[in-house]
Amino acid sequence: MRLQIAGAVIVLAACVGAGASLAGTPGAAFGLCAALAIGGALGCLFGRTPTHSARALLATLFGTAGLFLGLGSDLLAVTQLALGAGGALLLLSSAARQMPAAGEQHSLARGVASLLIVGLPTAFIAWRCVGVARFRQAAPPGPRAFSEAAELGVALVDPTRLAVALEIAVLLLAVALVAGAYFLGRARATRAETGGQP
Amino acid sequence: MSGLLPILCVSMTLFAIGVSCMLVRKGAPHALMGLVLILNASALNFVAFARLAQDPIDGTAAAVLVLVVALAEVALALAILMHLARADRE
Numbered sequence: 671m672r673l674q675i676a677g678a679v680i681v682l683a684a685c686v687g688a689g690a691s692l693a694g695t696p697g698a699a700f701g702l703c704a705a706l707a708i709g710g711a712l713g714c715l716f717g718r719t720p721t722h723s724a725r726a727l728l729a730t731l732f733g734t735a736g737l738f739l740g741l742g743s744d745l746l747a748v749t750q751l752a753l754g755a756g757g758a759l760l761l762l763s764s765a766a767r768q769m770p771a772a773g774e775q776h777s778l779a780r781g782v783a784s785l786l787i788v789g790l791p792t793a794f795i796a797w798r799c800v801g802v803a804r805f806r807q808a809a810p811p812g813p814r815a816f817s818e819a820a821e822l823g824v825a826l827v828d829p830t831r832l833a834v835a836l837e838i839a840v841l842l843l844a845v846a847l848v849a850g851a852y853f854l855g856r857a858r859a860t861r862a863e864t865g866g867q868p
Numbered sequence: 869m870s871g872l873l874p875i876l877c878v879s880m881t882l883f884a885i886g887v888s889c890m891l892v893r894k895g896a897p898h899a900l901m902g903l904v905l906i907l908n909a910s911a912l913n914f915v916a917f918a919r920l921a922q923d924p925i926d927g928t929a930a931a932v933l934v935l936v937v938a939l940a941e942v943a944l945a946l947a948i949l950m951h952l953a954r955a956d957r958e
Contacts, residue, residue, distance in 0.1 A: 704878045711885040711905050720897040727901050730882070734908045737878065741915050743928045746935075750911075753939050754904070780892055789884035818925060822932075825925045832929050839933045846940035850947040860954070 681705060700740055707733030731755045745819045875916040882909035896949045900942050907938040 685705035687698075706729050713726025731754040738747040825831045886905030889898055911931035918927020 700874060704874070707878060707908075708881050708885070711882050711889075714898075714901050714905065715885050715889045715892070720895055720901075723898060723901055727904065730905065730908065734882075734912060737875065737912060738915060738931075741875070741919055743915050743931070746911070746915065746928055746931055749932055749935060750908075753935060754908075789881070789888075793880060793884075818928060821925050822928055825929055832926070835929070835933055839936050842937055843940045846944040849944055853947040853951045856951065 681709065696740065699736065703733045703736030703740065705733070706730070707737065709733075728755055743818065745822060872916055872920055875912060879909045879912040879916070882906075882912070896945075900945055904938060904942065907934055911935055 682702065682705050685701040688701055708730075710726045710729030710731075710733060714723045714730065717723030717726055731750060735747040735750040735754075738744075738750060826836050827833055882905050886902040886909060889902030889905060893899065893902070911934045914927045914931040914934065916927075918925075918930075921927075
């Protein structure tokens with residue numbers, strides 16, 4: 671366990687150092703966030719129990735929030751931390767404790783092979799996307815200095831822009847809330863009928 | 869960091885790990901965690917490409933909607949799975 675922690679710290683320091691040598695302080699911040707995100711995702715894939723994976727997912731959520739912050743989307747970073755780290759992770763870890771184990775055999779080779787099979791086509795698609803983006807615009811702009819929360823709020827309620835998308839998202843959330851409450855109520859009724867047996 | 873390539877590399881890696889997590893691991897919580905990883909990668913792509921196109925608001929709004937819908941999906945799937953697990957135990 672100590673060896674794993676030491677290895678993770680060394681990889682993290684190497685990523686920060688590489689980013690700092692390439693692009694100074696923003697590069698170091700990017701390296702830290704990227705290493706957190708990818709390391710957490712790998713921990714999520716190779717975690718032995720769902721609880722371990724949920725803890726590793728927390729690092730991914732923090733790293734992704736840092737990347738959003740680096741891109742200038744402060745509202746999205748806060749949303750990611752509040753909803754993702756606060757809500758989804760709590761749900762996942764509590765469900766992992768209550769649900770029975772799947773009884774799977776943990777296989778490192780299987781995970782690495784699947785990662786290669788999925789990763790190579792994805793890398794090719796990303797390479798093509800970068801080519802198209804370079805063709806369209808040679809010099810990408812940097813992040814803006816001010817917060818975009820006010821402009822985003824106006825866009826979300828503007829009927830000609832994103833109001834319909836917001837309404838659809840709200841509808842989906844309402845359906846999910848009602849369905850979740852229905853299933854929980856049904857489970858409680860079943861438990862009451864069986865005299866408190868789970 | 870300016871440029872699209874570093875962000876796209878991170879996003880691609882997250883997506884690949886998420887898909888692998890959904891394919892390799894059998895448990896439902898792992899599949900849902902893989903789904904969260906995939907949707908995070910897509911939100912990262914939305915923001916990065918919107919920044920490149922000099923219209924960050926649309927990309928950020930799309931990413932916010934992706935995150936919210938993903939959380940609703942995770943919450944509903946967990947409620948259904950817990951209900952099924954409880955029914956199996958009975």
